[in-house]
Amino acid sequence: MATLDDVVAWLRDLAxxxxxxxxxxxxxxxxxxxxxxxTNMARGTAAVAALLDESxxxxxxxxxxxxxxxxxxxxxxxxxxxxxxxxxxxGPLAGKEQIEAADLGAALRAGVEGIQQRGKAEAGDxxxxxxxxxxLEAYDEAVSGGQDVGGSLRAAAEAAAEGRDGTEPLVARxxxxxxLGDRSAGHLDPGAASTTLLLESAARTLG
Amino acid sequence: xxxxxxxxxxxxxxxxxxxxxxxxxxxDHLRVDLxxxxxxxxxxxxxxxxxxxxxxxxxxxxxxxxFVGLGMLDAACAGEVFTSPVPDQMMAATTAVDGGAGVLxxxxxxxxxxxxxEMAAEMADADSxxxxxxxxxxxxxxxxxxLYTAGRRGVGVTVLLEKxxxxxxxxxxxxxxxxxLATKVNESGRSMGLALTSCTVPSAGKPTxxxxxxxxxxxIGIHGEPGRERRPMASARELAQQLVEPILEDLPxxxxxxxxxxxxxxxxxxxxxxxxxxxxVQTILAKADIQVARSLVGNYITSLEMAGLSVTLLxxxxxxxxxxxxxxxxxxxxxxx
Numbered sequence: 264m265a266t267l268d269d270v271v272a273w274l275r276d277l278a279x280x281x282x283x284x285x286x287x288x289x290x291x292x293x294x295x296x297x298x299x300x301x302t303n304m305a306r307g308t309a310a311v312a313a314l315l316d317e318s319x320x321x322x323x324x325x326x327x328x329x330x331x332x333x334x335x336x337x338x339x340x341x342x343x344x345x346x347x348x349x350x351x352x353x354g355p356l357a358g359k360e361q362i363e364a365a366d367l368g369a370a371l372r373a374g375v376e377g378i379q380q381r382g383k384a385e386a387g388d389x390x391x392x393x394x395x396x397x398x399l400e401a402y403d404e405a406v407s408g409g410q411d412v413g414g415s416l417r418a419a420a421e422a423a424a425e426g427r428d429g430t431e432p433l434v435a436r437x438x439x440x441x442x443l444g445d446r447s448a449g450h451l452d453p454g455a456a457s458t459t460l461l462l463e464s465a466a467r468t469l470g
Numbered sequence: 471x472x473x474x475x476x477x478x479x480x481x482x483x484x485x486x487x488x489x490x491x492x493x494x495x496x497x498d499h500l501r502v503d504l505x506x507x508x509x510x511x512x513x514x515x516x517x518x519x520x521x522x523x524x525x526x527x528x529x530x531x532x533x534x535x536x537f538v539g540l541g542m543l544d545a546a547c548a549g550e551v552f553t554s555p556v557p558d559q560m561m562a563a564t565t566a567v568d569g570g571a572g573v574l575x576x577x578x579x580x581x582x583x584x585x586x587x588e589m590a591a592e593m594a595d596a597d598s599x600x601x602x603x604x605x606x607x608x609x610x611x612x613x614x615x616x617l618y619t620a621g622r623r624g625v626g627v628t629v630l631l632e633k634x635x636x637x638x639x640x641x642x643x644x645x646x647x648x649x650x651l652a653t654k655v656n657e658s659g660r661s662m663g664l665a666l667t668s669c670t671v672p673s674a675g676k677p678t679x680x681x682x683x684x685x686x687x688x689x690i691g692i693h694g695e696p697g698r699e700r701r702p703m704a705s706a707r708e709l710a711q712q713l714v715e716p717i718l719e720d721l722p723x724x725x726x727x728x729x730x731x732x733x734x735x736x737x738x739x740x741x742x743x744x745x746x747x748x749x750x751v752q753t754i755l756a757k758a759d760i761q762v763a764r765s766l767v768g769n770y771i772t773s774l775e776m777a778g779l780s781v782t783l784l785x786x787x788x789x790x791x792x793x794x795x796x797x798x799x800x801x802x803x804x805x806x807x
Contacts, residue, residue: 293674293678296695297552297553297671297678297693297694297695298671298674298678299550299552299553299671299673302673303553334556334557334558334586334589335556335557335558336556337556338549338550338553338554338555338556338582338586339553339554339582340554340581340582340585341582342554342556342582342585342586343557343582343585343586343588343589344585346589347589381585381588382581382585436620437581437620438581438620439580439581439582439620439693439695441613441620442612442613442620442623442691442695442698443695443696444614444698446696
């Protein structure tokens, strides 16, 4: 079970995580993109952290505000993608004071569906979806097996990391990396890397 | 100690300080919202005229801000260098230029630009009911278009489209007609570019890629990213051939239709070389029995200080020629007004 306070802790941890890993994400992005993913994510999540001292009716209200803020501050493709993720996540959590593992599962699924709609990516396109898809599956499996929020998120984060590592040999078919054609193979996808960091942060702080 | 030799104060402030300069240099034509980073035509909104809004990452000057004014854009949203602007900016621009006839968004086909403009169009419709239509330019033949990729990039045709569609909006044509015209221009043009050097994004501080003295990148975009392939350096005549051939293979054109030939410098190539290349392009086209009815040569869609150029060919008809010749008065393009 998670509460509004846990979500606040998550978003604060997320800003710290992105700042800490900014150089690493930008390095991945300079190989196959335009060398700004770390800087952009650090700027956006810091803007979200600045919202955390205000008070919110529930986690859904905070996640919605966080989504809008990411859209306005991250730019590039990651802004709309992560922004949509948080905006859509808010839907299934509206009015809930206590977030059970199944509620969070529904919220994650809604968020990832938003990412897929916005980015039109499929599995194997070498995008963040390659981390999200196995993470969702692992989360649901853990919930079915009786795991709580924390245990299910840890399973999701591990699956995301495997998905991220699996992007290395792939040839990108979406995003700016796709212009490189075969030259995009041999590098991790930066979006899959930041998705893994986001889920690891959630596993540390929620439940 | 200067580790990056650029005429800047602080990498963080490059975009906003350049916008300040635009405002100071063109006070009679432009109004600049420095907070939202949007450049407006001074007399916007023009009542009864379809508003044209474009935008994209900075570093491509004069595109897009330099094309704001009579006969071209009503507003341009400036992102960080090579980074798409955000929906807040596009929303503000859309609302400010709507003269009651709706607004056309002109978007270059890059994942970030497309997504941000898409969100802005959804929000504008939900918040204020402003009619928004969108054209996405994708004229770059270096990228193989396929259902399974992000698709072709929007490059040189964007400039020609902003001029032609801007003239049509000035004539008072309605939104649907403007949107169809924009689609037609995009579909009638093809581009291909090459780079002799990389470029340095101010916040990165070092060149995006390294190129040997004896090689060039073929099939580049406009973000200093590497191209489709690296080839051995060759004469202007041979390079022109390597650019024009793939364009002609793909350009929709019936026998006898004239073209507009556009040689565009990427920022670091002198005009003398651009004109020399134009001559090569013209020679190839003459051999293929293709008449160049209109032309444009210069730095219009750039990639910071990258050396290199792109060639764009646009198939023309009488309507397009008339709209191309119509008056335009912007910082970056001006004739007849």
